[in-house]
Amino acid sequence: MFCNQCEQTAKGTGCTKVGVCGKQPDVAALQDLLIYALQGLSLVTAQARAKGVSDAAVNRFINEGVFSTLTNVDFDPARFQVLINEAVAHREAIKLRAGLTVDNPAATFTPAATLEGLVAQGEQHGISEALEAHEDLRSLKQILIYGLKGVAAYADHAAILGHEDESVYEFVQRALVKSLENLGVDELVGLCMECGQINLKAMELLDGGNTGTYGHPVPTEVPLGPKKGKAILVSGHDLKDLGLLLEQTAGKGISIYTHGEMLPCHGYPELKKHPHFHGHYGTAWQNQQKEFSEFPGAILMTTNCIQKPVESYKGNIFTTGLVGWPGVTHVGKDFSTVIEKALEMPGFAADEDKGSVLTGFARNAVLGVADKVIAAVKSGDIRHFFLVAGCDGAKPGRNYYTEFVEKVPQDCIVLTLACGKFRFFDKKLGDIGGIPRLLDIGQCNDAYSAIQIASALAGAFGCGVNDLPLSMVLSWYEQKAVAILLTLLSLGIKGIRLGPTLPAFITPTVLNVLVENFDIKPLTTPDEDLKAILG
Known part of the structure; x- marks a missing residue:
């Protein structure tokens, strides 16, 4: 191979x-x-x-x-x-x-x-x-x-x-x-x-x-601690699967938790209206073997991001849609098998407070306060925006993104999306004039929202997106990230910082073309990159 x-x-x-x-x-x-x-x-x-x-x-x-x-x-x-x-x-x-x-x-x-x-x-x-x-x-x-x-x-x-x-x-x-x-x-x-x-x-x-x-996402506080009782964990990306599961578990005494890129689902009004849609559990896809082993309920894997299940939970995990693993039970859109397994399992023994995170800052939520954002930029209260986004992964070097966000100056805003956020999603960065300094735009596909936000701000300031006080610091893992990068390049976006390593399928000659035409930059260190961006 x-x-x-x-x-x-x-x-x-x-x-x-x-x-x-x-x-x-x-x-x-x-x-x-x-x-x-x-x-x-x-x-x-x-x-x-x-x-x-x-x-x-x-x-x-x-x-x-x-x-x-x-x-x-x-x-x-x-x-x-x-x-x-x-x-x-x-x-x-x-x-x-x-x-x-x-x-x-x-x-x-x-x-x-x-x-x-x-x-x-x-x-x-x-x-x-x-x-x-x-x-x-x-x-x-x-x-x-x-x-x-x-x-x-x-x-x-x-x-x-x-x-x-x-x-x-x-x-x-x-x-x-x-x-x-x-x-x-x-x-x-x-x-x-x-x-x-x-x-x-x-x-x-x-x-x-x-x-x-499901409606436009709204800013939502999402608990990170469990609720006593039976539980189902939903990972992957598919909102419809989650919606169907919420409907099928109504009144059954089962709390539904998100994992990985499902976190932003808590911001959608038609999903969050379900009282048993409780909170978020775990972090990104590459940690699922440890996190799923400790989850005391059934697990539903939608779309992509599955890892090889270990024996401790192989009987508790189910796949649906296009996702699959040999020996793992695959179900359709009737989730009764998943529900039965959840009812068999012990669930969480007690409520636990592990804090919370904010999500739901897709384009409608951000553009709804655009006047405040623009005023804060013009007054100097907001100096710069950083889009720190993309895929997470297990390969060493991704602590760069945690350190980068921690070192972003207090007068700057961090926008994020996709599972790369789990390197810093629970950091308490405070706010600038009531605007949170860490804004979770959503899943990887919500790069569309990020593009709409950038375009709207560029229109408000009468400049191009490349002239905004905005820098993109991106991480990639799989092929959806490749598609998003091609979208950004096709829109003429320049100066993207990309890591933690450059794709193996890009030759030096092709990389040189990307550097010359789009000013793509490989990551160095957080200090050096921040200094280069902010001066």
């Missing part, structure tokens, strides 16, 4: 024996084969679309398939076998429906009948085998494919809530087709920038789905 799509890839170059994430070589090969099958399916759908034939179910399926290959989503070989065969079945059905003959190996290959045979086929379509021989072209193609995985994730979240756009599906499929071709630097760079723009659309769709269904 060879996989270098996440920040924690072995030795900073690539996982070759087993994934640091827990991905086994067979799953890596099956994921590569699924992408190949989806490229072939996209060849057919693109030609069918040109003839006026577009299948909504197939559009959804392609996005789900691409999302399934994103880091920490699905580790179950049997499920990939199903997806690969389903991709080919869709491919052949659309050929017949649209009267197509497509002469390309990706659009004609026959999947092996056995799992072992599929793994062998997948080994012929990995990065080294399937992408460009020229390392810089391969690097750009990887950036595109990994960005597509992030786009597919956000588009799938949005579609679950009924928000879809044909232009997103068209681009994902067209880019998958283009990734099969021998392209030059200019065309690949153009596709990467277009990927960033399409990701903005996907995040806008998801924002519309979340706020249209």
Whole structure:
């Protein structure tokens, strides 16, 4: 195997024996084969679309398939076998429906009948085998494919809530087709920038789905201590799964807790109205083995960020949607099995006060006090804004973000989003004229909110976003972060500081292009970076 799509890839170059994430070589090969099958399916759908034939179910399926290959989503070989065969079945059905003959190996290959045979086929379509021989072209193609995985994730979240756009599906499929071709630097760079723009659309769709269904987030104090009684912990990202679980557990004496990126859900009015939606437990995804082992209830894993479950809680954790792990019970949207397990388990023995954190500062909440923010900037009370955001991870070096936030001067505001916040989410930074100095905007997809906030402030000050007293200090781990970075670059945002390490799939030549055109900077130390930013 060879996989270098996440920040924690072995030795900073690539996982070759087993994934640091827990991905086994067979799953890596099956994921590569699924992408190949989806490229072939996209060849057919693109030609069918040109003839006026577009299948909504197939559009959804392609996005789900691409999302399934994103880091920490699905580790179950049997499920990939199903997806690969389903991709080919869709491919052949659309050929017949649209009267197509497509002469390309990706659009004609026959999947092996056995799992072992599929793994062998997948080994012929990995990065080294399937992408460009020229390392810089391969690097750009990887950036595109990994960005597509992030786009597919956000588009799938949005579609679950009924928000879809044909232009997103068209681009994902067209880019998958283009990734099969021998392209030059200019065309690949153009596709990467277009990927960033399409990701903005996907995040806008998801924002519309979340706020249209559950209301705009409002500032909310979230308890960190448990409540006596039975409990269910929800991790991942999916608001609809949480909403369904809250409805199904009403009146059953079970308290619902969030974990990881589900923390911002406490700010949504239609979710927080449930009296048994209690608080937040634990921190980021990479700590779940320890934290889940200590949780005295059932655990529901939605979408991505699952780690290999340890025996202490393997019988208590359930997956739903696209997430999966071999041997872990997978459930649909009837969570009765999860509820039964929670009622069997001891729950928390007593109430415990562990303090609280604030969340719910998405764009409506922040822009609702924009006049105060603007006045504070003009008066000099607020000197600078820092967006310290992105993914958390286990690799050493991420204490940088904790130290950075601790050292941000008292006259500066810290905006944050995604699970990177767990390096400092419980820090008490105080306020500036009633405006909290630490504002939790939300999940990783709420980068859309951050962009809207920055754009509104730029409009108010009559300048461009790059001219605002705003600096972005970002952490990355997986492919949704790649998509968000492409969005920021496509919007012309410059001067981003990125870490804790730079992606292994970006070659020195490509990095130089990013530095020259977008002034991307690798992290140094908190003191040096703060001095460079603030002078």
